[in-house]
Amino acid sequence: MDANPSPDPLPTDQPAESPKIPVQPQRVSASTSLPRAASVRPDSSHRQSASDTIQPMRTTRSRSSRDSLQARQSNSPASLDRARIPLHLARALTLVALVYTCWRFGGTDAITIQHVSVLVLMAIVLTIISRKLLEPITTAAMLILVLGSSWLTFTAFQCVPIPSSLVSVVSPALLDETEQFADVAIAELTSFTDEHGPKLLDGETTNSNNPAAPTTSQRPLTLSVIPAATRKRLAVHAIALALFMLSTVLFPGRHSRKLLAWTLVFNAVFLGFWAILQRASGTTELLLGITREEVILPFATFIYKNAGAAAVIPGLGTAIGMLWVALMKHNDQSSGRRQPGKRSSTNSFSTSRGSRSQSFYNSSPLWTRPRIVVLVLLISLLTSALLISASRGALAATGLALLLVPLLIPLKLPVRSYAILASVLCLISLSAIIAGKLHPTLQSETGRMDRDSLSADGRWVHWQEAWRSAAEYFPVGSGAGTYGYAHLDQQVENTSEWFREAHQQFLETLVEYGLPGISIAVVSILLLLRHTYQLARRGASFDRRGWGIAGLIALLSVAIQSTVDFVILIPGVLFSHALLAGSISGVQQDVSQRQHHKKRGENPLTVTNKPAVLQSHHGDKSRLAFTGRLANATSFFCYPMTWFVPMLGIVFFAFVVLRQEAICDSVIEETDTLIVDYQPTVEEVSRNESLLDEAIRINPQRADLYHRRAVWRTVNFRLALVEHGKQQGHSIDWQATYPETFYHALHMLPSDASNEIVDQITSNPDLVNQLVNIASDLKQSIARNPLNPQVYLTSAFFAPLMKTEERRWLDILVPLSKSSRSIQFANGFLAYYQRDKETLIQQWNGALLLKDDFLEAIMMRAETILTPQEIAEQLVPSRRSEVALTILRRSKRVGASDDFLAALCDFGCKRIEQDSSLSDAEIYSLCAQLHETIDQHEISGNYWQRAVRSDGLNSDYRLRYTQTLIETGQLAEALKQASLGKASDPSNRQFGDLIDAIQKRLKDEIEQKIKASNL
Structure with missing residues (x-):
């Protein structure tokens, strides 16, 4: 998106055209230069009054005016170009840091963030060299930097050792x-x-x-449960704040913001395109030739697909904002209107029917504009990538954001633009259809977005645990980066995996940072939302309003998705939003100051460039008593140099921390004992x-x-x-x-x-x-x-x-092991050797809850200490009644006694019949299979008959019932059931084979009876 360029000074004293605001000579000196935007042709009356007003000042030259003239003459184009070189290099390094983070595991490993910290350090140094830090920053950027610094300060305080007596008070x-x-x-x-x-x-x-x-009682503690994890999180967040600050300073003008916008868009486009290729080919390569074992398709560069989808959203929002700007500019040129807050630069001429703009006659058709066509195609590809990801959180967040933005902001698109929107939707639909054929799991993934799947999602139970953890560590939190361990002792139910994150970013922030952290996060979001809303609604030009729209889409999307995911923790996503937010904060400066001067009756083009905080109260005598002093006190923070010098040291600290983390991670990986399947040597x-x-x-x-x-x-x-x-x-x-x-x-x-x-x-x-x-x-x-x-x-x-007490270790392990089946399995062995049947059943029940990969080892010990009734009624998990069938088959395979098998079968049926999560047909099916396992075919047939009556459309039940009838010799009824099954499910060939086998057997029986009667 193109923002209006900053006005360049011109060696002229002619004031801007303003019929309502007279130019005051006392505000203009000989050294004052007016912007180029003011050099428009006023009518004769205004030209006369302005020249009369400023003419006396042109005849006098003070020493300061001569010095100013010499200074302007010394700023030759060559010297200015040389001064811009460090600035261009700083911008390039900042954008390279973003792209590198997104394409190397999303920045989830320490070595990647260490490399990024080096790039950020170089960018900060080059920015300082470029003397860009002497210009004041916006109020919005200053407030975000204050909040970000408070965030980093509190995170650092969590790592500081404090006496245990103080810990007992605050935590x-x-x-x-x-x-x-x-x-x-x-x-x-x-x-x-x-x-x-x-x-x-x-x-x-x-x-x-x-x-x-x-x-x-003897050692100092920290507010963080795991100080090392908090230090690493502190380093990542410090780099994110540095990128926000760099974006505010490095991308303030039209061309620089255009560079950032296209970088965000094309980075997202290439990520989305690679995700489509991954989904189509099923490859596990992160990039060409780079693989990783824990890759989850698609968006494998991020390891976590929801985070990969979230990384596309800033680019998508930016592209939509750019498309809106292009449409509005095209409509403006076609109708001869001008942008809000900007004088028309087109040549007007008179005709017999009035004055018309040349752009009205030179406007080209909508679809011949290359920028519009390219943006439509890019938006279609990005939306298709979101569909390909099958990320429920990203899809819902983006959809809600795109619905809310038109409600909050009047887009004022012309009727003809709806043709473009319809074309975009058609392209998106076509891409979605193609994507549906690329991978068979796409349909099943999107099918998980129904109400039943969402209500059964494990996140609900997990969020309850997060609330309990937040209340436990309130008000200062457990420490940044510690959620994966802090919530363990608050778990009530067993989970399928160890949740390292909360899948609810606000809850995780409340757990880790407590009340200070969640307050800073909410205030920052509201502040950014307010500024992007004002920019999108009352921007001085289409370009600035387009940036506001892009910021609203990205901000609303990440805020909504954070309620169900933890995507903002991924550095690639965090850095993308930091750069976009920093640039938008820079855009807000021109809008807010210009509107403020207009309200005060001043010409914004002739006001001295002061920090926003100082200008907000300048000349307002009624508020100078308090707010004036406050503005003077805070004006120090309006200059980037105030922030860049300390940030240089903070980022260097982050580099040191990340270098240590990278070295340690490589050592941990190199010394992995899981790969040692032989007797290692002493060396x-x-x-x-x-x-x-x-x-x-x-x-x-x-x-x-x-x-x-x-x-x-x-x-x-x-x-x-x-x-x-x-x-x-x-x-x-x-x-x-x-x-x-x-x-x-x-x-x-x-x-x-x-x-x-x-x-x-x-x-x-x-x-x-x-x-x-x-x-x-x-x-x-x-x-x-x-x-x-x-x-x-x-x-x-x-x-x-x-020679320590084994029972004490078991008491420690039991409350911390509900997220790990392997540890629960080991806990069961500890209880087994201590003959603790209650703990043994509890731990092995949890280990078997979702998988039965430990079943063989468990049953080898359980059969020696538990009765069949205890195995069937207590060891079998409540939500996995089918484990009873697996246990019975295993016991029969290893040669258990008939009495043991019969008792296990009976208690297993009682256990299954009490399972309220199963339907009647499922209960009858499991009981039939239990009796079938121990060759009780008549009882099994009765259960199969009940299952068929409960669910007659289930061909598998009817097939098993038919086979049981054949085993019990009821061929006539078996033939009837097989015929009904073939009629209801013609595609199942097994029914036809059974009909042939039954008819052949009936024929043989008839022939045998005939032979027997002849004898």
Whole structure:
């Protein structure tokens, strides 16, 4: 979109045409230059009065006027071009940072944001060099920068260590949870290190790499549950605020805003086009030759498809704004009217019928305008990309935004423009039809937008947990970036996956930032909404109003989508909106100041350029007493230099943090123990430990580094144990790298043998030294993240060796494990070895809730401790009654007794009949299959008959009923059911095969009867 250029000074003293506003000589000096926009031809009366007014000033030259003239003469085109080079480079770096973020995983990895921070640092330095920072910024931009700085300040405060006594006042929930989980675990581990550490480590409890982890009463705490996660989120948000600030300063004029607009549009277009190609081809490549395992089609560059769809919306809104501007300009030229707030530059001439503009005769047809045609095609492609994404949140948010904008803003499109809109809709529909054939899952994804699917969505339960978490950590929050762990102990129901985000950005903000964060976020949204609304409704030109429309679409879309998704957390989406919002804040300056001067009866073209805050109260004597002083006090913040110099240091801090995070992430990936399916060598273990030692030295706040080092020290302990076994003449086979394997081995042995092995291990100084190091690392990890159940599970597996209380670990793990089936599965084993049937059933029931991949291992132990009634009625999840059938088939396969199978079948039927979520036909079908599994065909046939009566259109039920009738020898009834099935479902060939088989069997029986009668 083209914004009007800033008025260029001309060496003339002729005032602008203004019949109502007389030019006051005292406002004009010899050094004052008027804008080029004022040089229009006034009529003779105005020209005479203006020349009489200004003529005396042209005859006098003061020293200041001569200096001003010399300064203007020194500004040659060559020197100005050289001065603009840093500015152009800063703009290019800013746009490259945006595109790079969007096309490299959406900025979800630390290395990408680290590279972006370097680009932003260079852009800030070049902007400072370009001397662009001496011009005042707008009031809107200043307020957003103040709010953004408050946001960063509060986030930084969450990372600052404070005494536990203060934490008990401002965040008692954090102190309670730390004492409930972390302090208990640290006390258990400390009891082992205190007992064995001094004797083996020359009086020290730990080595230099493992400082002791004190309890809550002894160590300072932070308002953030996980300070390392908060520091990373702080770095990302600092870069976003820097991009907003750069956009405000670097894209203030017509050509610069046009560059930003087309960059946003084409970046979104290429993202959408690549998404269409991904959907069409089913490729898992992020870019050509770049793949990643966790890719989710489409928008694989963002990993998360909803975020990829959200990244397209700023470009779509910008394109719609540009199309509106093009349509209004075309209509303006066709009708001979002029833009609001802008004098016509067309040549007028007289005819016999009056004066007409030349543009009226030279206007070309609508569809011959290349810009309009191109924008229509681009909007169609972007909308098709949104449909391809099948993102319910993005589609609903964009649709509502496009409906609200015409209601809020009178678009005033001419009738002929509706032809373009109709063509756009036709192209969109055609693209959607084509897209529907590109991938078979598109129809099923869009079908999930009905009322039943939305009401059954897991987000409802998840939002309830988020509300409980927000109330728990109110009013200061749990810390930025900590939601994935902060909500774990507030879960009531088991979930299918570990939700790292809230799928409701406002709720997540309330959980992580508390009352200060949600207040800043809401005020910022309302402020931006107000400014974009004013710009779109009362802009001084079509271009500025077009920017307002683009901003409204983007702002409303992201605000609406944030109620069901967490897309704004993805850096690619965040940076796109930051650049767009910053540029729109810059556009608002000209509009607000011009309207203000018109209200005061001044000529806006002759007013001295002052900061917006100062101008807002200049000359208003009734308010100078208070607001004048306030304006003078805040005028310091109206200049970019006030913000750029501190922001330079903040972005450098973000670079340091992100560099540490990138190094640690690479070490975590390189030392992944999941890839170790063999017995590693001592050299490999030492190398990985060295990498982790160096990563901990760089970033000692990362809890996962300590946990990973504890795992590799576990491997080292296993190697030392194997070597110790060889020295004792025993052969120990390496089976797996994980700590739980040794835990299971100890518990499978008789108690006397197990205790003997533990005593031998704890009597060996080298092995105990390894265990002390492992315990120290686990303590450090728990101290830095007290809500990670995986660390507690690892600690629990060492309980037999460290002689800690296993029950305490289980009490910690149970409330934190409702998001992880694997941890619940392991918790069940902990309860199994302690013969805790209640906890065992609870944990294994949760592990089987949505998948039965652990069923085989669970049933191997459950059959030894649970009765058939307990298995059928308690172990089977309430929402998965079909698991009873899977359990029965598995028990029959492994050779369970007939009595056990019969009892399991009977209790399973009772359990299924009590399931209110199943229909009658489904209940009869499951009961029929249960009896069919243990060869009770007559009872099975009765249930199949009931199922057919309940749902006669289900061909599968009738087919199974027919097969059961054949098994029981009721051939006549089987033939009848097969004939009915073939009539109701002709495409099912199985009914025809059954009819042939039944007729053949009836024929054979008849022949046998005939032969028998002849004999």
